Amino acid sequence: xxxxxxxxxxxxxxxxxxxxxxxxxxxxxxxxxxxxxxxxxxxxxxxxxxxxxxxxxxxxxxxxxxxxxxxxxxxxxxxxxxxxxxxxxxxxxxxxxxxxxxxxxxxxxxxxxxxxxxxxxxxxxxxxxxxxxxxxxxxxxxxxxxxxxxxxxxxxxxxxxxxxxxxxxxxxxxxxxxxxxxxxxxxxxxxxxxxxxxxxxxxxxxxxxxxxxxxxxxxxxxxxxxxxxxxxxxxxxxxxxxxxxxxxxxxxxxxxxxxxxxxx
Amino acid sequence: xxxxxxxxxxxxxxxxxxxxxxxxxxxxxxxxxxxxxxxxxxxxxxxxxxxxxxxxxxxxxxxxxxxxxxxxxxxxxxxxxxxxxxxxxxxxxxxxxxxxxxxxxxxxxxxxxxxxxxxxxxxxxxxxxxxxxxxxxxxxxx
Numbered sequence: 357x358x359x360x361x362x363x364x365x366x367x368x369x370x371x372x373x374x375x376x377x378x379x380x381x382x383x384x385x386x387x388x389x390x391x392x393x394x395x396x397x398x399x400x401x402x403x404x405x406x407x408x409x410x411x412x413x414x415x416x417x418x419x420x421x422x423x424x425x426x427x428x429x430x431x432x433x434x435x436x437x438x439x440x441x442x443x444x445x446x447x448x449x450x451x452x453x454x455x456x457x458x459x460x461x462x463x464x465x466x467x468x469x470x471x472x473x474x475x476x477x478x479x480x481x482x483x484x485x486x487x488x489x490x491x492x493x494x495x496x497x498x499x500x501x502x503x504x505x506x507x508x509x510x511x512x513x514x515x516x517x518x519x520x521x522x523x524x525x526x527x528x529x530x531x532x533x534x535x536x537x538x539x540x541x542x543x544x545x546x547x548x549x550x551x552x553x554x555x556x557x558x559x560x561x562x563x564x565x566x567x568x569x570x571x572x573x574x575x576x577x578x579x580x581x582x583x584x585x586x587x588x589x590x591x592x593x594x595x596x597x598x599x600x601x602x603x604x605x606x607x608x609x610x611x612x613x614x615x616x617x618x619x620x
Numbered sequence: 621x622x623x624x625x626x627x628x629x630x631x632x633x634x635x636x637x638x639x640x641x642x643x644x645x646x647x648x649x650x651x652x653x654x655x656x657x658x659x660x661x662x663x664x665x666x667x668x669x670x671x672x673x674x675x676x677x678x679x680x681x682x683x684x685x686x687x688x689x690x691x692x693x694x695x696x697x698x699x700x701x702x703x704x705x706x707x708x709x710x711x712x713x714x715x716x717x718x719x720x721x722x723x724x725x726x727x728x729x730x731x732x733x734x735x736x737x738x739x740x741x742x743x744x745x746x747x748x749x750x751x752x753x754x755x756x757x758x759x760x761x762x
Contacts, residue, residue, distance in 0.1 A: 360622035459733020
């Protein structure tokens, strides 16, 4: 007796066949980290799952040196993200965060594409990728398009893809000097995540996990009043990991400390 | 297609050493190694095992001879009720595959996603470090 409903498996090695297969009832499937529990709980009721794991080209990492970015296949797991030398060199903060996503089992199977497409707000990667101004490639049998991760993540558990579209690649600009990521976490997922870029002229602050989607602001260096205004205006989630006022107090305190003194 | 790896192992192959508890990848009781990497068998579809090398707790001992990690668990009282133990053993073997000489901090971080309600964890950490040391200095068989 299975805990899962009846499902058809569609498996191809070529992307074009996969693109022909996906729609509302035939859903993309990779690590299963989010999809399998959702199927078990009856939150998703597709007739088929379309396996992306064996599709050529979805699990590679390439450095696009002229454009100063790293191209990460949507099927790259958190474990690969954490250990890939190119990611470690050009996106060390992303690699460091990937090394601490969930637990070692989740990291073995969960993918960067799945993490983004499920759009769980309590995600480290989404916050860092928005801070880095990363973009993604989205393909369907109709067209190929590219959009910023900030436009992919439109809300909690909500992305801007059509049912026949698949996220194929994440393009991550080389990490700027001065990027840091800090998170508060008590349970399996982050309670609050903050990606910070301390530049010469500006502070770029991206807040995730406690917000519906990563929220980014650019503030002139030294304008602490603008920082306070930003923090006060954020809509923060209320859940078992903390109240909005608690999360706001932690965020305010963290930013006051992190922005103090000269940039390292 | 809807059979999970845990169902294949437990119900069809009758390999019941792998336990199922939370079904959310939180507790670690169902951990198996797939190509040396730890995965939650409760959340992995059996069809994904096709073409891989799978190790469950049944395959860890050499006949009647316990693996050094299992011996260390026994010696340091790293189990009481034993329900979580197969998960901890498999998770730790996944750690040794990736990092043969972990320090205490690495062990704690790696086992962070496994729950034990009996031991208080300290004996488990002790057992893992003891086994790592023995496997490293050759006083135990690999």
